[in-house]
Amino acid sequence: MRKHPNPNPSPDTNPNSNSNLNSNSSSNTVPNQNQSRSPNPNDRPPDSPSQAAPEADPRSEAPSSEAVSSRLEDNRQRMESRFAGCGDLEIRPWRFGPNSELPAFSVCFDTLVRTNAKKELAETLRSFVFQDADAANTAEEAIRRLNDRGASSTPAKPIDRFDLAVQEVLDGQIVVFFEGWSCALGFSALEVEQRQASEPITEPSVHGPHVSTIESIDSNIGVIRNLLKSSKLKFVFRTAGEDTRRRIAYGYMDGIVQPETLAEFEKRVERIGGEEILETSYLEEWIGDSLYSPFPQVRYTERPDTAVASLLGGKIIALVEGSPSILICPGRFLEFFMASEDYYYRPIYSTLIRWLRVAAFLIALMLPSTYIALSTFHSELIPTVLLLAILNTREGIPFPALVEALIMEFFFELLREAGIRLPRPIGSAVSIVGALVIGQAAIQSQIASPVMVIVVALTGIASFALPQYNMAIALRILRFPLMLLAATFGGLGIMAGVILVYLHLATLRSLGQPYLAAPTPQEVRRLRDAFIVLPRRALLRSSRNRRPNKEPMREKSMP
Amino acid sequence: MNRGAGSAAAKQDRIGSVQMAVLFLFFMTGSSIVIIPAPLTNVAGNGAWLSLLIAWAAGALLLACVLYLNRRYPGRSLFEYGREALGNAGTALLLAPFLCVMFWHVAGIVIEIGLFFKSTMLKETPTYAVNSVLLVTIALTVRAGLEVMARMASVFLGLMFGAIVLVLALVGPLYHPEYLMPVMPDGIGPILNAAYIAYGFPYAELAVFAFILADVKERDSAKIGKRLYLALAVNGLTLLVSVACSIMVLGPLSGDLKYSLYQLARLIFIREIIERIESVIGFSLIVGFYFKTSILLHILVRALGLAFRLPNERILVFPVALLCLLLSLTTYTEEAKMEEIVSIVWPLLDNLVYVAPLLLIAAVTALRGRAGRSRGRDV
């Protein structure tokens, strides 16, 4: 298990540092230890899932929450009623005071807390109990002593509001209540199983780093900060969602990002409020401009190097706790054809690969409809030799070209969907069965013609050639209306369809900025960069990577 | 879909002068590049390029007039300076036919596209289907706004001119420069006749640009004149070259075949592979048609908005487009009548209805200006 780095305190859950502490009262008697009520750590109901407790008492408490009571029994009862039914909650009694007569209890979720922390805490509390003769009777004193003993690696936090204490327990802290103090102490001890950072699953590369982001927002930000060591890299943290209370962060490079884009982004993020955010793509609903367009307006990546490159390009990235995807916005159409890998290879190669991607885009969009239009409307436009070859294969096929195309495309989509979810051993069997056997059998039984199988296969492969998966999704959707248009109106239908797609792209905006490049001089350079990859030095002198308020690099010597 | 919201477009879209010049170039070249060489060569034979020159010169003069008006009334468009020059009633009288004929103008171009498709690629499809598809696309484009159209224009321009250059280049082996001679076998008459046709279509039509020249961003408006002349020059050159090339390839046949550039494309044959590319060329040319119609529809809707002083005329796009569609399906459904109107009636019609009011307003403005100056320089 890896150690989980300590979370930064979120802005709106920061407890007041000035705690209203009542003066300790030593007039409490020792309450009974109801061992039977608090579950022992070793004795858990087997089927209790570690989830948030169903609220025994709904949040009908006053928003100005009650303070931690100085009576231990009150606190304990409230804790137990609040977390009634949470089988993984552990309430352990302690004793402190010169003669160990003053009780205390600690609350934590057994499933969230690492055992070392509990052990440390146990040791310290025990020694604390034994060694301090004139018992530290104030919170500060207790804290100081606990820290001196090294109860935990981070200093304890005083908590004086009850709901704050509940939140801290849910956040994976050990909260200790002391008899006679209206203040509890929280020690951070969160440790949950994390995945090892490995090769990015969806964006593997041949050259370049093979590190991907994982589900912990702190480690992700850590990796990025490690690659971009600048004080201008700003990260802003928010918490969203009432029940999930997920941490969101967004980052940008101050001085490179455009201020109006940032302002627009922040305005949209503010609207999220109490909505539950389960994954980074939920953010897209709030940040994106057009929900119903098939084209994505933001990019995703799991690679830190892509994130760093985009930050340097003036983009804003957003991360969510629990998801490895990094959202990069604003996204422009031409950026969906760029991968960070392009800059790791020689410029000529990268340029040609970019062109290949554009060709792949066009093929994935238009190949089936072009085939339908040519074979059913404009057979005079096919070169004669090719036409004869196609004729031989099409003789005897019962379906019209459109129906055949739809069937084969549908079958291919089924195959794709099935392939995603299959476990790996079966996955390869499906691909062999699907592609070879069924495709071959379809041709032999004359349900589909070989040309159609080639068309469908090429289309599928072409859509995989695009670096961003959500752009390929858009193509999969748009292919079908284009096929229908082609079958109805032939070449005119394709033309009208392509014009409409282009029109839609031209009206689309991403974070307020136009999706397609406009023909202004700056944009022309951007356009050029989309299709031609220049060496870095030439790029750096252009205005692509740097905002107007940054000068091009001069030759500097390395330290 | 993220169309320009009605409320947000209360202010007009403004575009840069370069974009306006691009739109102008499209407008002039879009449909004429496909249609023009044929009727001219039909009438004037080898001297068609001369008539084009004459018509182009007339068009340049007309452009000068339009730019003059634009300078005299900065930031305002035809209706507005018509009202200033001639008063409300006079303007209404003069410009009402302008609007009505513009409706038919849009329909006329759509009829042309429909005829092109019916005669070349889609013979069985009923006219209403082809025209509907086209007008739906056009209406959606116009509805998206002038700014979006300007953004799309650059790609389409590249496509169209690329196709033209490609055709004219690939047809290279088939050129016979001797077909260009003799130039005027029958005297000046046919040349003038062809010039009359060419002047009617497309050059006199540039008068409609008086409606939207004011939509250029203010800081750019000084340079608009130069850019428009440049666009006109490019247009003239392109048409000239295409006429000359079609004569060089087809010789005396060039008047008989409609859609000369398309016919040229059909003749391209380089080693079995590069043949039958007329479809690709055809579509690029159709893109020119489509975009010209979009610009014209936009001007029409804008003119309607100016005529009735509507704050937001974008809502009218669909009914106007539907009206133009129905006009295209009910008038001049026979090809022969359509040809007749294009070559004979249309130049007279659009000069009467487009150019004459413009000239009148310009004349009134000039006279008033002189009168104002002679009375001494007040403000």
Added chain:
Amino acid sequence: MRTFARLTVIWLMSMVAAGCWDNRELDEYGFVQAVAIDRQDDGRIKLTTHFYNPSSKSEGGEGAKSAQNSKSAQKGINIRTSGDTIFEAIRDIPMKLGRKAKWDHMRIILLGERLVRTQNIGEVLDYFSRDHEPRGTVLPLIADGDAGEYLEIKPFIEQTIGQQFKKMETDGSQYSAKTSRVPLYELAIHLKNPSRTAAVAYIHRSGPGGDVVISKVAFFKQGKLAHVLEEKDAEDRTGSRTEAPGRDRRSEAGEAGRPRNRHPDLQKESEALETARARLGRSVRPHPVPGPGGGSHAQHGVKRRNAVRYEGEEVAMYGKMVCLLVLGAAMLLADGQALREAGRRERIVYGALAAPLLYLGLLFVTQWPWPNLDALFDLLAAPAKRIVGGLNPAASS
């Protein structure tokens, strides 16, 4: 719960038991592609049934080149049976084939000329009309000579000879108009008309040992073959009857209005048509077929004005209306929201545009020659022509 379980079990078992009667695999049937009916010398009916012979694709695909000819001959099997009636002949088929015949996919019925000269065609085709399997869209053909021989011919471009003949009749009647396309149900309707006349397409050889061709039209009177119309006359007849797509019928019919030597029945029909045309101002497609009674029916058609339209025209009008409605609905849907938010002026102008829209829509759908913009433009035609004439005295247009 237990009763429910029991009922379910009983139901499931009965499912297994039921449905065994009609359940048959595909390869238990022989699929008839064409049938030829003749009269033998001894007066009995000779039936030649052409079955499709499915060859397995794999051997067909690889050994295709060498077995080309035999493959297509193997594609069809002719079974000859005879009997006193057609029904008896049909019942004998499984005796010779080994499979039950399935008539659903039959394409054509060939009837020998000798048979239909002597017997009422309605009786001959009675079995095919009444049985549930043969479809009404099958095409009957009258064959010159022995019908069964025509089924021996190998199909040249289609898969089976039945399909071949069907396409020949369909496309031949559409594009060359020298024959007619008459499906079985239409023939049945015609046979029931008061004049008891019918027309069927004719198949023959263009010379001894020549190509098979489907042209000419066979006329039936009282159900028996009366006369075979030659190709030229068949063309004229088609011209005066219908507006076939792809040809301008009106001009052709006008020319054919005065034919050389036409069949008297046909002459009467065309005269009746001309009268009707003159009365209506447009061409007529009479519902009944030529015959002495044809004239009255054409007059009958005059009264029912609404019914007298071209089929093609009806479809086109329907298409236009659908197109217009779809576009109008889309427009209103798209603009509905914006209209509600728009100001008064915009709404007025929008409404003002609706009036010419409706007018033009009406013109479009009905194609009435009401005034339109082109009438206005035509006013300028004369001065424009004068200008052109002035510019170019040698103007050719």
